[in-house]
Amino acid sequence: MLALAAGLLDHAWLFDLLAHFRVQYAALLAACALVLAIRRRYLRALACVLMCAVTTWSIARYIGSEGPPAGMPGDFRVMSYNVWFRTHGEQSVADYLERSGADLIVLQELNTARAQHLRSLLPSYPHAYLEAAHPHGTAIFSRWPILTAAPLPLGTGGSRASQVIVRWRDTNVTVLGVHLHWPITPGTYALRNTELDVLASFARAHDGPLLVSGDFNATPWSRHFRHAVDASGLSDCARGHGLLATWPSQFPPLGLRLDHCLVSHHWRTVSVTKGPRLGSDHVATIADLAFLPARDSGSE
Numbered sequence: 001m002l003a004l005a006a007g008l009l010d011h012a013w014l015f016d017l018l019a020h021f022r023v024q025y026a027a028l029l030a031a032c033a034l035v036l037a038i039r040r041r042y043l044r045a046l047a048c049v050l051m052c053a054v055t056t057w058s059i060a061r062y063i064g065s066e067g068p069p070a071g072m073p074g075d076f077r078v079m080s081y082n083v084w085f086r087t088h089g090e091q092s093v094a095d096y097l098e099r100s101g102a103d104l105i106v107l108q109e110l111n112t113a114r115a116q117h118l119r120s121l122l123p124s125y126p127h128a129y130l131e132a133a134h135p136h137g138t139a140i141f142s143r144w145p146i147l148t149a150a151p152l153p154l155g156t157g158g159s160r161a162s163q164v165i166v167r168w169r170d171t172n173v174t175v176l177g178v179h180l181h182w183p184i185t186p187g188t189y190a191l192r193n194t195e196l197d198v199l200a201s202f203a204r205a206h207d208g209p210l211l212v213s214g215d216f217n218a219t220p221w222s223r224h225f226r227h228a229v230d231a232s233g234l235s236d237c238a239r240g241h242g243l244l245a246t247w248p249s250q251f252p253p254l255g256l257r258l259d260h261c262l263v264s265h266h267w268r269t270v271s272v273t274k275g276p277r278l279g280s281d282h283v284a285t286i287a288d289l290a291f292l293p294a295r296d297s298g299s300e
Helices: 002-009 013-019 022-038 042-063 090-100 112-120 186-205 223-232
Strands: 076-082 104-108 127-131 138-142 146-153 160-168 171-179 210-215 259-263 267-274 285-291
Touching: 013 186, 013 223, 022 042, 076 090, 076 171, 076 210, 076 259, 090 112, 104 171, 104 210, 112 127, 112 138, 127 146, 127 160, 138 146, 138 160, 138 171, 171 186, 186 210, 186 223, 259 267, 259 285
Parallel strands: 076 104, 171 210
Antiparallel strands: 076 285, 104 138, 127 138, 146 160, 160 171, 210 259, 267 285
16 A cells, blocks of 8 residues: 555655556555455455555556547557667567568667677668667667767766657658666666656657657656656657556566657557567567648647
């Protein structure tokens, strides 16, 4: 109960960590309510039911459907995958990426040598930007021409996003590939929050089609993540498309959704799915997007 209450408050470093496990709290409270009811501890069972209802309500917007009109096709597929710096075996990863049908792929935790090797295994993705100078770097692979590419610092001491402009059909699409700090200490928690603020400011000032994809090291239940999404004017692709956990792949019962795709009003999310286990502690997240005509995108 205390962990749930702290997670719902999430105004400090430790509380923010506890907030990430909201789905697990709902499942645990439902199980406790059932056991207590069987043992005829009805008041305690009722308390668990009420707490479970509060928790479930807080995650319901990700469960309910907010999909596009029936029959709307996906125009653009973007994939994000943290390949994990501890693993190797680029061939199996490359085989999966080649089969994915993604238009654009954002990969995290690639050093330069691994990124270059992987690039040689991806003939379907002739365009790439490898901002991968350290083991936690980010790389972007694209089927479409990359017009410009540069790192985007996310605050003092923060990580650097990979910023590219992709020429997709007749449209320039700005893409940010990100890998934010994991908030396991007060210091890295503050860095992660600063990175979220910088991303929100960038998105708010950007006019054209924009995609932000990668490992945010935050779940939708983090107050700081929600605030950044609201401030950015972007939409969380996963909202209304289910509770697909992306980490840790080795132990699904503790699964958290740390990998996200955020989009500007120019896009509508058709579907969000996740990939198979490929040796990383993450699985890929795949978003199929529909590009909206100008008259529609302004009203989103």
